[in-house]
Amino acid sequence: MAIIINLDVLLAERKMSVTELSEKVGITMANLSVLKNGKAKAIRFSTLAKICEVLQCQPGDLLAYQQSRTAP
Structure with a gap:
């Protein structure tokens, strides 16, 4: 199982810069x-919500x- 983070694409x-x-x-910046x-092994829902708010996206846009x- 792999969760793909599309943060670089959204940025x-x-x-928008990472900074x-x-x-x-x-x-x-480190986190x-x-x-x-x-x-990352986990992300808080509050952090995910704030990222989505700032980037004006849905969690599904960020995570796949x-x-x-x-x-075989």
Whole structure:
């Protein structure tokens, strides 16, 4: 199972920097980088809601599920 984080795509579409998002959401650059790079183990709903508010998107725009491939 893999959850794909489309944060970089949304930031590019909105011409917003990671620094600007960090300031508007109130999350550290380090934590935002962990999320952006898909290394996060969890995300608080309040953080997800704030990111969606700032980026004017839905959680489904930010997160996607990709089924893992199994070897034959």
